[in-house]
Amino acid sequence: MSADVAAHVDGDALWADLMAMAEVGATPAGGSRRLALTDEDAAGRELFLRWTAAAGLVPRTDRAGNLYLRRAGTDPSRAPVLVGSHLDTQPDGGRFDGVLGVLAGLEAVRALDRAGVESAAPIDIVVWSNEEGGRFPRFCTGSAAFAGVTPLDEVRALQAFDGPTYGAELDRLGWSTGEEPGATRPAAYLELHIEQGPELEARGVPVGIVRGIRGIRQLDVRIAGKEGHAGSRMTGRLDAGRAAARVIEALAWVAEEDGAASVTVGRLELDPNAPSVVPGRAHLVADVRPGDLDDPAPLVAAAVRAIEEAVGDLGLTVEIDERRLVYGPIAFDDAVLDPLRSAAARLGEEAVELVSPAGHDAGHVARVCPTGMLFVPCRDGLSHHPDEAIEPAHATAATRVLAEALAELAA
Numbered sequence: 001m002s003a004d005v006a007a008h009v010d011g012d013a014l015w016a017d018l019m020a021m022a023e024v025g026a027t028p029a030g031g032s033r034r035l036a037l038t039d040e041d042a043a044g045r046e047l048f049l050r051w052t053a054a055a056g057l058v059p060r061t062d063r064a065g066n067l068y069l070r071r072a073g074t075d076p077s078r079a080p081v082l083v084g085s086h087l088d089t090q091p092d093g094g095r096f097d098g099v100l101g102v103l104a105g106l107e108a109v110r111a112l113d114r115a116g117v118e119s120a121a122p123i124d125i126v127v128w129s130n131e132e133g134g135r136f137p138r139f140c141t142g143s144a145a146f147a148g149v150t151p152l153d154e155v156r157a158l159q160a161f162d163g164p165t166y167g168a169e170l171d172r173l174g175w176s177t178g179e180e181p182g183a184t185r186p187a188a189y190l191e192l193h194i195e196q197g198p199e200l201e202a203r204g205v206p207v208g209i210v211r212g213i214r215g216i217r218q219l220d221v222r223i224a225g226k227e228g229h230a231g232s233r234m235t236g237r238l239d240a241g242r243a244a245a246r247v248i249e250a251l252a253w254v255a256e257e258d259g260a261a262s263v264t265v266g267r268l269e270l271d272p273n274a275p276s277v278v279p280g281r282a283h284l285v286a287d288v289r290p291g292d293l294d295d296p297a298p299l300v301a302a303a304v305r306a307i308e309e310a311v312g313d314l315g316l317t318v319e320i321d322e323r324r325l326v327y328g329p330i331a332f333d334d335a336v337l338d339p340l341r342s343a344a345a346r347l348g349e350e351a352v353e354l355v356s357p358a359g360h361d362a363g364h365v366a367r368v369c370p371t372g373m374l375f376v377p378c379r380d381g382l383s384h385h386p387d388e389a390i391e392p393a394h395a396t397a398a399t400r401v402l403a404e405a406l407a408e409l410a411a
């Protein structure tokens with residue numbers, strides 16, 4: 001594969017598309033608000049459909065609300081190569097999270113056209129439904145239905161924070177028709193995304209090749225003590241609040257001793273939560289993430305030991321449910337990573353390999369077909385915020401790598 005395709009990537013056109021899409025649901029702070037399955041989300045897709053129609057792509061949908069735009073291949077027997085991301089945003093979202101991957105997919109396809117490159121395999125640009133989970137209580141639901149991770153009925157039953165069900169909104173927008181999610185099995189999936197972390201920026205590198213997604217476990221921790229008067233003596237208390245404080249500190253030490261792990265207590269509830277009562281019960285959630293693509297089991301075991309010790313020292317009892325959330329780790333496939341690596345090397349782009357700290361649609365799709373991701377740095381690692389920012393040159397560089405890898409995979 002020559003570098004011709006990359007040479008035809010028009011970074012200015014991509015940037016203009018990004019800025020035009022940001023106007024759909026634009027917020028006063030400079031970001032975008034296109035919550036999943038709202039009229040703004042639909043307006044974003046309508047704009048995208050105008051651009052893809054101009055590029056000669058043929059749209060189709062699946063019953064989970066995912067949208068596909070096809071560039072035909074010369075060999076109808078070949079499975080499509082999938083490239084894309086999402087167009088929905090958080091309530092106070094930025095201009096690049098998800099959008100970059102979709103619009104870069106379109107620019108990559110336009111580059112193939114300009115270069116006069118036909119591919120044997122068809123190429124489908126995909127827009128996954130409700131990646132963000134900003135309006136529904138779960139994220140990546142379109143890709144979850146596609147990959148068979150979550151049954152469509154379960155997705156349809158999800159209730160939006162503002163009332164309607166996912167299914168009712170799909171029906172209202174006319175997005176519940178088309179093929180069964182997952183009916184078209186792709187040959188490979190590529191997703192370009194902003195990093196949402198500080199690593200690439202700190203290293204001054206324009207492109208990251210993502211080897212996989214870090215594993216996440218959440219533990220439900222319920223500490224049982226005994227309520228008492230705030231004026232009672234300190235000796236003999238069974239103070240669940242104090243035990244929770246020890247647990248939080250002990251878990252931080254577990255992570256620090258590991259060196260690469262992150263352990264966070266982001267939710268803590270005390271009962272009865274009254275200023276003059278010794279807490280009788282504490283409920284907290286420990287979010288446990290090992291470094292790299294490491295197996296979470298040893299870290300979870302260390303966290304459980306630390307919790308039991310911290311609570312036991314004060315004479316209280318604790319119940320731990322280790323399966324509140326079980327996600328990954330997901331290792332991406334060299335069948336997709338190698339074309340990304342060789343494209344970056346051929347184009348002289350300095351690319352580092354890294355692991356995603358956040359979940360992505362690609363994490364689900366990886367169950368169905370070989371999958372890989374590219375990252376571009378985002379300023380201060382910031383995302384899900386109107387100030388989310390990337391450099392146009394980085395977007396262009398990553399899209400060039402994406403286009404070359406896409407051409408190779410679909411050749």
Ligand SMILES: [Zn+2]
Binds near residue numbers: 086097098131193
């Ligand atoms: Zn995203």
